[in-house]
Each structure stands twice: as C-alpha cells, then as structure tokens.
Amino acid sequence: MDITNYLSNIEVPSADEVQVKLFLTSKMEELKSHILLLWDDFILAESIKSGNSETPENLMKSDQGGTVDPAENHVQSSQQQDEPQIEVPKADLKDIAKNEEIALIIKNKFITLPNGKVGQPYNFIFSPEKIGIADIEDFWIEGLEPLGLSFDTVTNSITGVPTVPGEQTIQLFLQRNGWSKGKPIFERKLTLTINPDPRSLWLNKPSDPNDQYWKPDSAKQFLKVESTGLILKTGHKDIVAASQRGRSHAHEGIFRDDDFVMDYNKNTNWYIMAVADGAGSCKASRKGSQIACQTVLNVCKTRLENEHKDFERLIKELNNEMSDANRKKMGDSLYGIIGAAVFKAYKNIEEEATISGKQTKDFSTTLIISICKKFKFGWFVAAFWVGDGGIGIYDKNRRFLRVLGETDGGEFAGQTRFLTMPEITQPEELYRRLRFDIVEDFTALILMSDGITDPKFETDANLLKIEKWDELWNDLSSEVDFTDNNEKSADQLLKWLDFWSPGNHDDRTIAILF
Amino acid sequence: MRRLPVYILIQTSGAMHGEPIESIKVGLESMVASLRQDPFALESVHISLITFNRVTEQILPLTELESMQLPEITLPESGGTHLGEALKFICQRYDLDIQQTTTERKGDWMPLLFIMTNGKPSDNQLYMQMIPEIKKRHFGSIIACAAGAKADTAKLKELTNNVVSLDTTDSATFRQFFKWVSASVSMGNRSIGSAAEMQLPPPPPEIHTVI
Numbered sequence: 001m002d003i004t005n006y007l008s009n010i011e012v013p014s015a016d017e018v019q020v021k022l023f024l025t026s027k028m029e030e031l032k033s034h035i036l037l038l039w040d041d042f043i044l045a046e047s048i049k050s051g052n053s054e055t056p057e058n059l060m061k062s063d064q065g066g067t068v069d070p071a072e073n074h075v076q077s078s079q080q081q082d083e084p085q086i087e088v089p090k091a092d093l094k095d096i097a098k099n100e101e102i103a104l105i106i107k108n109k110f111i112t113l114p115n116g117k118v119g120q121p122y123n124f125i126f127s128p129e130k131i132g133i134a135d136i137e138d139f140w141i142e143g144l145e146p147l148g149l150s151f152d153t154v155t156n157s158i159t160g161v162p163t164v165p166g167e168q169t170i171q172l173f174l175q176r177n178g179w180s181k182g183k184p185i186f187e188r189k190l191t192l193t194i195n196p197d198p199r200s201l202w203l204n205k206p207s208d209p210n211d212q213y214w215k216p217d218s219a220k221q222f223l224k225v226e227s228t229g230l231i232l233k234t235g236h237k238d239i240v241a242a243s244q245r246g247r248s249h250a251h252e253g254i255f256r257d258d259d260f261v262m263d264y265n266k267n268t269n270w271y272i273m274a275v276a277d278g279a280g281s282c283k284a285s286r287k288g289s290q291i292a293c294q295t296v297l298n299v300c301k302t303r304l305e306n307e308h309k310d311f312e313r314l315i316k317e318l319n320n321e322m323s324d325a326n327r328k329k330m331g332d333s334l335y336g337i338i339g340a341a342v343f344k345a346y347k348n349i350e351e352e353a354t355i356s357g358k359q360t361k362d363f364s365t366t367l368i369i370s371i372c373k374k375f376k377f378g379w380f381v382a383a384f385w386v387g388d389g390g391i392g393i394y395d396k397n398r399r400f401l402r403v404l405g406e407t408d409g410g411e412f413a414g415q416t417r418f419l420t421m422p423e424i425t426q427p428e429e430l431y432r433r434l435r436f437d438i439v440e441d442f443t444a445l446i447l448m449s450d451g452i453t454d455p456k457f458e459t460d461a462n463l464l465k466i467e468k469w470d471e472l473w474n475d476l477s478s479e480v481d482f483t484d485n486n487e488k489s490a491d492q493l494l495k496w497l498d499f500w501s502p503g504n505h506d507d508r509t510i511a512i513l514f
Numbered sequence: 515m516r517r518l519p520v521y522i523l524i525q526t527s528g529a530m531h532g533e534p535i536e537s538i539k540v541g542l543e544s545m546v547a548s549l550r551q552d553p554f555a556l557e558s559v560h561i562s563l564i565t566f567n568r569v570t571e572q573i574l575p576l577t578e579l580e581s582m583q584l585p586e587i588t589l590p591e592s593g594g595t596h597l598g599e600a601l602k603f604i605c606q607r608y609d610l611d612i613q614q615t616t617t618e619r620k621g622d623w624m625p626l627l628f629i630m631t632n633g634k635p636s637d638n639q640l641y642m643q644m645i646p647e648i649k650k651r652h653f654g655s656i657i658a659c660a661a662g663a664k665a666d667t668a669k670l671k672e673l674t675n676n677v678v679s680l681d682t683t684d685s686a687t688f689r690q691f692f693k694w695v696s697a698s699v700s701m702g703n704r705s706i707g708s709a710a711e712m713q714l715p716p717p718p719p720e721i722h723t724v725i
Contacts, residue, residue, distance in 0.1 A: 201553035411614040413516040461617040503515040503557040
C-alpha cells in the first residue's frame with residue numbers, strides 16, 4: 001500500500017481533525033507495515049548510493065492529510081530514490097506518530113475550567129503546558145461568544161461576564177510547534193460550568209389562600225401615638241412593624257410562619273409588642289405563631305387594664321430603690337402578667353392541637369414579648385424571650401444597648417427552643433426568661449425574628465455588640481424614615497425586609513418602638 | 515454563611531467496572547446540575563466525595579457547590595468492601611470539618627451522609643465498631659443505598675433507618691436515585707427543634723425503601 005495514495009483518496013478537510021484521527025487509527029497496522037517497508041527501502045537506497053539530492057517538498061504536506069496532487073505520488077514509488085528523498089518521509093512518519101501521541105493525550109486529559117457565575121466577571125488564563133500538554137505553539141477556544149465570554153489571544157485567557165447558566169460546551173483548538181497550513185489542528189470539547197445567579201432562581205409562588213391556617217404572605221402595621229394626656233410632650237413613641245415571607249418559603253409557595261402583634265392602650269398608656277417565628281419544619285407552626293401573638297396581646301392587655309395601678313406603683317418603688325426586694329416583687333408581678341400570657345399561649349396552642357387532631361409540637365414557635373410604658377423618670381421596659389431572634393433597647397446617641405435575654409441556639413444551624421416545648425412553661429424556666437429595666441430614653445426598642453438576626457448579627461456574641469446595632473440602625477434608617485408620625489414607615493420597613501443576604505432567606509419580622 | 519455539608523461515600527470495587535460506575539458518574543453529574551438549580555443549595559451545600567474499596571480515598575474535599583467540579587473516579591482492578599474503614603474516615607472528617615455553633619461562630623446545618631455500597635462489609639468487626647461512633651455524631655440524616663441485585667441491606671439497617679435498595683445499576687436508576695438525593699439535600703436546611711430528625715422526601719418508585 002501507499003500512504004500518500006490513502007491520504008489523497010480520502011476527502012478529509014484539513015480542519016476536520018476527528019476524521020483524520022479516525023482514519024489514522026483505523027489504518028495503524030497498515031501504516032506500521034508501510035514504515036517497515038520504507039525502512040527497507042532506505043537500507044536498499046543506502047547500499048545503492050545514488051547521487052541525486054533533490055528534495056520533494058510536497059511530501060511533507062501530503063503526509064499530513066492535506067490536499068495532495070495525485071500526480072506528485074511518483075516520488076514514493078521508485079527504489080532508486082536517493083538519500084534525502086527517503087529521509088524526509090522518515091521524519092514525517094515520526095511526526096505523524098508524535099501527532100497521534102499528542103492527540104491521544106489531548107483526548108484523555110482531565111481538563112477542568114473554574115466555574116463561572118452569571119453576572120460576575122470571569123477571567124481564566126489557559127495554559128496547555130500547565131495541564132500537561134507540551135509542544136503547543138498556538139491554541140484558542142471557540143464557542144464562548146454566545147455565553148458572554150471571549151478568548152483573548154494576547155493573554156491566552158477566557159474573559160467576560162457570563163450571561164448563560166448551565167453546563168456549557170466549548171471547543172479548545174491546539175496547534176503544535178512548527179505548524180503550517182495543512183498540518184493537524186487538535187480539537188477538544190471542554191465543559192464550562194456557569195452557575196446561575198441565585199437571585200434569578202428564586203420563585204415567588206403565592207401560598208394557598210384556601211388553607212385552614214392561611215395568612216397573608218406579608219403584613220405591616222403602624223401605630224401612631226399622639227402626644228396627649230399623660231404622655232409627656234417629648235416622650236411619646238410610635239410603633240412600626242413588618243413581616244415578610246422568606247424567599248425559601250415563597251420559592252415553594254408555602255406560608256409565612258412568622259407573626260407579630262402590637263398595641264397601644266390610650267387609657268393606660270401601655271405598649272404591648274410581640275414577635276413569633278413558627279418552626280419551618282413544623283406543618284402548623286404558622287398557626288402556632290399566630291395563636292402565641294394573639295394570646296399574648298389579649299392576656300397582657302386585660303391584665304394591664306385591671307392591674308396597672310398596682311403594677312405601676314411597683315415600678316415607681318423600683319425606680320426609687322433598685323433593691324433586691326423590689327426587684328423580686330417586680331419579677332413576681334411580671335410573672336403574673338407576661339408569665340400568665342406565655343402560659344396561656346401554650347395552653348391555647350395545646351387546645352388548637354387537640355381540636356385539629358394534631359400534636360402540640362406541630363405548632364412549634366418562638367416568642368418574644370415586650371410591654372413598656374413611659375413614666376416621668378423614664379421608660380419601663382419588660383420582656384420575655386424563648387427561641388432565636390432578638391430583642392434589645394438601643395440608644396444611638398448615648399451608645400447604650402441592653403439585650404433583654406439570651407438566644408436559644410443549638411449546636412447546629414436552625415436549631416432552637418420553642419414555646420411548645422413542655423419545659424419552657426415550667427415556672428422556674430418561665431421566670432428565668434423574664435427581663436425588665438428602667439431607662440431614661442432610647443432610640444429604638446427592637447424585636448426581631450432570626451430572619452433578621454441571622455444576616456445582621458450572625459453570631460450570638462455579635463448580638464451583644466453595640467457596633468452591630470449601630471450598623472442595623474444605620475441600615476434601617478437609610479430606607480425607613482423614623483421621624484414622628486410617619487405613616488409611610490410601615491411600607492418602608494416592609495420594603496427594607498427584602499434585603500439581600502446570601503444563604504439567609506427565612507421569614508423576616510421586625511417590630512420597632514421609636 | 516451556614517454550610518450544609520454533604521458526604522457521599524461510594525464503593526468503587528472492581529465489580530463496578532463498566533456500566534455501574536459510568537451510571538454513578540452520570541447520576542452524580544445530574545445531581546450536581548439539579549442542585550445548582552436550587553437557590554438555597556447553591557448558597558449552602560458543600561459536597562465531599564469519598565470512594566472506598568480496600569482503601570478509602572477522599573477524592574473531593576468538602577467543597578462549596580458553586581465552585582466544585584466532579585473529580586475523576588478511578589476503579590481498582592480488584593475490590594474489597596472496607597466499609598468499616600470508610601466509616602472511620604467519615605468520623606475523622608466529621609470531627610475536622612463540621613463547625614458547631616458557638617457564641618462567636620455560626621454553626622453548619624447538620625451534615626448529611628449518603629453511602630452507596632453492596633452492603634457486605636469485608637471488615638465486619640470494624641464496621642460494627644464504627645456504627646456507634648457514627649451515631650454519636652449528629653448527622654441530619656444517613657441514607658444507605660444498597661446497589662445491585664446481589665446487594666445486602668441487613669447490615670446497613672444496623673447503621674441507619676434510611677436504607678434503600680436499587681435492583682439495577684443502570685443510569686436511569688442512578689439518575690432517579692441522585693435526583694432523590696438532591697431533593698433530600700434541598701430539604702436539609704430547615705429550622706428544626708434541637709432533638710428533631712430531618713424529614714426525607716418520599717423516594718421515587720425505582721428505589722425501594724427497606725423497612
């Protein structure tokens with residue numbers, strides 16, 4: 001057989017390397033025997049020692065699978081070929097073998113490119129040498145443009161801002177050193193993973209309004225407190241609250257599990273606020289948080305209406321003398337108001353569980369409560385807290401922070417304690433979670449669910465750092481106008497709740513007395 | 515940001531040559547692709563791939579989903595099911611990798627462990643010793659998959675309640691399995707009570723849950 005005949009008879013475009021490789025592989029045995037034959041010719045030619053030294057340059061080209069003029073084939077056939085004529089095919093065959101070797105390396109190489117991300121600049125310098133492909137003079141990558149990327153031949157890098165997510169296929173082309181037209185161009189398909197922008201993946205499916213325990217996907221409220229009567233001119237504060245279903249819930253069309261209540265009693269001048277966060281893994285927790293909030297509101301309101309005179313006398317005594325005895329009296333009294341409310345909340349949940357044939361733990365919820373009132377000597381603030389989230393009295397100017405309790409965290413993310421755990425309503429446990437304080441004034445009293453504390457404070461230790469509260473307040477103030485009587489603050493707060501924080505997509509609820 | 519660590523333990527013995535290992539590769543690829551479509555997973559899931567036969571090898575250290583690339587899975591000529599060794603390795607990785615919540619640091623979500631094996635540990639004594647060690651650690655869920663018609667589920671049930679068996683080892687079955695795995699992973703990041711166990715999505719019909 002004659003290799004040049006073979007190559008000239010198959011019509012393979014020089015760029016179609018796959019075809020050439022397939023051909024060469026399938027003809028391996030024949031090629032080998034041809035090499036041996038040529039070698040024999042060479043030995044023979046050596047012995048004949050002809051004086052002709054003309055070199056057929058076209059042979060070089062023809063062996064590479066390029067276009068060959070069949071008329072030139074004669075250079076192969078004669079046994080009278082001189083030395084240089086025979087040496088050239090020998091070098092060529094070495095070249096073919098080398099090409100095959102490189103083709104095989106390129107084919108089997110485990111090549112990975114760093115993943116990109118939609119909308120984020122991508123820049124990767126590609127180097128064949130670094131990944132173990134040697135003897136390469138030039139290379140480039142095609143198929144990048146539709147993805148928003150391009151190949152920079154100066155820096156040998158893939159650059160741009162990806163626009164299309166997915167497992168994308170691109171082509172790598174390589175040329176060996178000393179490449180000239182007609183010589184093989186190696187091709188290899190590569191996979192480039194472009195991650196989607198997580199923001200684009202979130203769906204916003206409405207929750208089922210026909211569900212037994214349906215509640216709106218968001219809620220907001222503003223309570224304007226007029227500066228009249230018993231409230232001192234400078235002392236009155238408004239309340240604003242907002243609650244937004246988290247992206248992780250919206251994505252699946254499931255419900256907002258958080259809830260809140262707030263109230264201001266014009267007759268007694270007492271404020272009541274509560275924020276509750278139903279456990280994401282419990283099927284009726286949205287009802288649990290709602291029952292908890294409503295019960296707290298009802299019980300505290302009634303108790304304060306009935307007992308506010310006695311209770312306020314205790315507060316004044318406490319203000320006069322912060323003695324242990326007075327603190328104890330205050331604790332006991334609070335236990336009778338907030339403690340009773342917490343216990344009743346638990347009982348009401350239990351009752352709902354019985355009626356609906358569910359278990360109490362299906363209604364698992366956290367609960368943060370605060371009651372407060374302005375006096376001549378300052379603000380009395382009391383609180384109860386079970387679960388995660390947070391509550392604090394923050395004064396921006398005086399650089400004052402009082403966190404009213406402790407976070408109930410577990411060893412792992414997402415773990416906490418709930419109102420519905422039987423031990424929580426044990427008297428000592430309940431008592432232990434009560435807090436009260438008298439402060440001159442404050443910028444804000446803030447109650448929030450973990451949908452806010454997780455992204456804004458991250459750790460329990462940070463919740464005690466005033467710098468973190470400064471950041472939160474600055475962040476809030478940039479979108480919410482906390483001036484007096486701002487009816488729009490509820491809308492502004494609800495809008496603020498949509499802030500972006502990677503990995504934090506839980507329900508968010510915040511109530512602010514300011 | 516909180517991580518959801520996912521350990522995937524795959525038996526790579528000589529018997530896996532050919533279609534079974536190719537099917538697993540395809541399955542893993544589709545699992546990763548589908549997790550990348552889940553916005554929560556994209557921001558929280560970290561995957562580690564560990565292969566075992568006579569030796570255990572971590573072919574992919576715990577890597578965030580966004581930047582992870584599936585490594586090559588190579589098979590030895592012969593086998594051995596040193597599942598005990600592999601579990602021992604998992605315990606070591608758990609102790610090194612997993613961050614628990616402290617006042618200064620936000621902890622990981624409870625890690626998940628997926629095991630794919632023929633269920634016939636050849637180092638049975640060590641295997642039995644490692645079971646209580648694994649249970650001491652807090653995995654959100656351990657899912658054992660007995661792959662192949664000759665696989666044995668009895669031993670695996672001593673390790674976890676979540677044992678599934680795959681009768682065939684073709685790519686369609688593995689694809690279904692890994693689809694289910696990714697659904698399980700997606701459910702891994704939810705608030706739960708301190709003592710609660712993670713709920714798994716129902717497995718597809720190709721996968722038989724062993725009770």
